Amino acid sequence: GDSVTQMEGPVTLSEEAFLTINCTYTATGYPSLFWYVQYPGEGLQLLLKATKADDKGSNKGFEATYRKETTSFHLEKGSVQVSDSAVYFCALRGSSASKIIFGSGTRLSIRP
């Protein structure tokens, strides 16, 4: 069945460092891909999405590109801030499905 594998955490970086969180997926057809973020004490929020191959999703300085050839959707940010500290989930929705399948999450901590 469909699945998502993402980089295990926790990840600790200094402010202004470059961030990459790896995500790969297994799915039939053409899934939609997502990154969700969960800030401390808050609910899950959609960070960005991409719905077809080579699409780039972006929001709040974060980017991820839908790479069908490598079945990947890595999250990147050029300069992280303390306020980016959160748990990040890579996820997919199959082309004929309604449910979202999530990875296990990566906890990111940014040091001032």
Added chain:
Amino acid sequence: DTGVSQNPRHKITKRGQNVTFRCDPISEHNRLYWYRQTLGQGPEFLTYFQNEAQLEKSRLLSDRFSAERPKGSFSTLEIQRTEQGDSAMYLCASSLESADEQFFGPGTRLTVL
């Protein structure tokens, strides 16, 4: 606030008791989803409704679990004869039909003693 709301936010119960959670979706959304999230894991799909019809149920949803959405608006998730393994965060989400984005509520944290 017009987001997804869930009640209660926390529930502590003893093993063997029944519990019921409520979810109020965004008003114009006709799809409503339930997920379960255990510590250190991503959310796992339980079931979803389109209007009042329950269209899919995960194998995770044992016969002790039942969900309803009687008028196509709010939904309830009941767990009968709770077990310690039911301790988790129960998340509700809603969306427009066929929309990619699902909007999540804050969750109900269940602790079974």
